[in-house]
Amino acid sequence: MVSFEALVNWTILVALISSTTSYLFMRYGTFRNIVLNLTDFTESDIQKIRGWIRWKL
Structure with a gap:
């Protein structure tokens, strides 16, 4: 059984x-804008990752 303290945490x-x-979504609007503003990823990095994800799935 889970303790009350664990549930609160x-x-x-x-x-x-x-x-x-x-x-973050209210401030930047989209996931792409969040990644571009909070990391040092560039637009081309995002395109490479999207291509890799499509290739894997």
Whole structure:
């Protein structure tokens, strides 16, 4: 059985992740803009990753 403390910790963690995600999408709009603004990825890097993902799937 899961303890009450563990449930509270998971609830807080999920709330923090949800709030952070909402803030980032409100500020930058799209996942691509988030990646471009918060990392040193370039547009060509994103295209390479998208091509790799399509090739794998």
